[in-house]
Amino acid sequence: MSDTPPPPDQIDGAPHPRETVRLFGQDAAEAAFLSAFNAGRLHHGWLLTGPRGVGKATLAWRIARFLLATPEAEEDGLFGAPPPPETLDVDPEHPVAHRLLAGSDPGLASITRSVNEKTGRMRDEIVVEDIRALNRFFGLSAADGGRRVVIVDCADEMNVSAANALLKMLEEPPERTTLLLISHRPSGLLPTIRSRCRTLRLSPLTPEDMRAALEQAGAEPPEHAEHLAALAAGSVGAALRMTALNGLGIYAELMAVLNSLPRLDRPRALALAEAAAQRGAADRFELLLDLIDTALVRLARTGATGQPPVPEAASGEGQILARLSPDAYRARAWADAAAEITARSRHGRAVNLDPAALVLDTVFKMQHTAAG
Structure with a gap:
C-alpha cells in the first residue's frame, strides 16, 4: 500500500x-x-x-x-x-x-x-x-x-x-x-x-463475482477464493484489504490458536500477539482485531444454528467451531464474550494500550470462555 x-x-x-x-x-x-x-x-x-x-x-x-x-x-x-x-x-x-x-x-x-x-x-x-x-x-x-x-x-x-x-x-x-x-x-x-x-x-458478492472483481482491481485472487469471500462477507473492499495484509494467513493462525483451546498453545498465541505489535503493523493489528470479532460471531452462530457457517473461512474451521460451540448454551457464552472483547478492544485502542498486551488479553478471555 x-x-x-x-x-x-x-x-x-x-x-x-x-x-x-x-x-x-x-x-x-x-x-x-x-x-x-x-x-x-x-x-x-x-x-x-x-x-x-x-x-x-x-x-x-x-x-x-x-x-x-x-x-x-x-x-x-x-x-x-x-x-x-x-x-x-x-x-x-x-x-x-x-x-x-x-x-x-x-x-x-x-x-x-x-x-x-x-x-x-x-x-x-x-x-x-x-x-x-x-x-x-x-x-x-x-x-x-x-x-x-x-x-x-x-x-x-x-x-x-x-x-x-x-x-x-x-x-x-x-x-x-x-x-x-x-x-x-x-x-x-x-x-x-x-x-x-x-x-x-446492493448485495454481497458470490465467490465467483469476488474473484472477477479482484482480478479487475489488479489483485491476484487467492487459491481458496471461498475462504476470502467468507471472511470479506462478499465485500470487494474488505477482500482487497485482506489480500494486501495477508488476512487469510492471519485468520488461519487465529484458528490454530483457537484449536488449542482450552489448554492454549502459548507460544503460538505469543507469536500472534508479537506480530500485531511490530513496528509499522498498525493496519495488521486492526485487521487482527476485526478477524477476532469475525471468529467470535462465527462461533456464536455455530452453536445457535447447530452447524458451522458455510463456506469455511479457513481449512478445518468448521470442525474447530463445532467443537468449541456445540450448542445454544455455548453460543450464548461466545456471544457474551464477543460483546466484552469488543468493548475491551475499543477501550484499549482509545487509550493506546500496547497491541501485544491487548491481543493476549483477548486470547486469555477466549481461553476462559472455552474452558467454561
Whole structure:
C-alpha cells in the first residue's frame, strides 16, 4: 500500500470507482435503475445501500456516466426515440467517459469529506459548506440545459447541518438533476432524506463475482477464493484489504490458536500477539482485531444454528467451531464474550494500550470462555 492515504471515496489498493470498468454481482440493482429510466420514472434522489465494498460507489459512477452520456428521447428529433438502453455501459471512448476520468465534466459534482483549510487535514465528516458548494455548481452549470448528477460518498458522514442542507435540495431538487447518495448505514440517515429517495440495495458478492472483481482491481485472487469471500462477507473492499495484509494467513493462525483451546498453545498465541505489535503493523493489528470479532460471531452462530457457517473461512474451521460451540448454551457464552472483547478492544485502542498486551488479553478471555 502507498504511504499516501487514498481519497475518502477510494479504497486503499483499489482503483477509484470512476476508473472501474465493470460492476460484478449487482445486476438486479442495475436493472431496477434502467427500468425506472426507460419508463420515464427517473427519481431525483437515489439511495445506494448495502455493505461496504460491494460496489455502491462503482454503481454511482456508472449511473452518472450513463445519465450524462445518454440523450433524452426528445433530443433525437425527426428520427423518433431510440430503442431503450439495455445496459449502463458507456463506450470508454465517449467524451463523457474521458471527462469523468479526468474529473472535468461540468455536469457532475462529487461530494466527499474535504480538507480543513485551517488545519490542512482531512475532516472526519462532510460539513455544510461541502453541501452548499452545490449551489454554485448548479448556478454555473445550468446554462446548457443538460443533465446534472451529484454523488455524495458517503451520506453517512454528513453532520447534522450538512444533512439538513441536502434535505432542502431533495425537497426542491434543481431541474434535471439526479442525486446519488451512497450509504453503508441508511438507518442512521434522517428519515426525511430516506423518504425522498428511491433505494437501490446492493448485495454481497458470490465467490465467483469476488474473484472477477479482484482480478479487475489488479489483485491476484487467492487459491481458496471461498475462504476470502467468507471472511470479506462478499465485500470487494474488505477482500482487497485482506489480500494486501495477508488476512487469510492471519485468520488461519487465529484458528490454530483457537484449536488449542482450552489448554492454549502459548507460544503460538505469543507469536500472534508479537506480530500485531511490530513496528509499522498498525493496519495488521486492526485487521487482527476485526478477524477476532469475525471468529467470535462465527462461533456464536455455530452453536445457535447447530452447524458451522458455510463456506469455511479457513481449512478445518468448521470442525474447530463445532467443537468449541456445540450448542445454544455455548453460543450464548461466545456471544457474551464477543460483546466484552469488543468493548475491551475499543477501550484499549482509545487509550493506546500496547497491541501485544491487548491481543493476549483477548486470547486469555477466549481461553476462559472455552474452558467454561
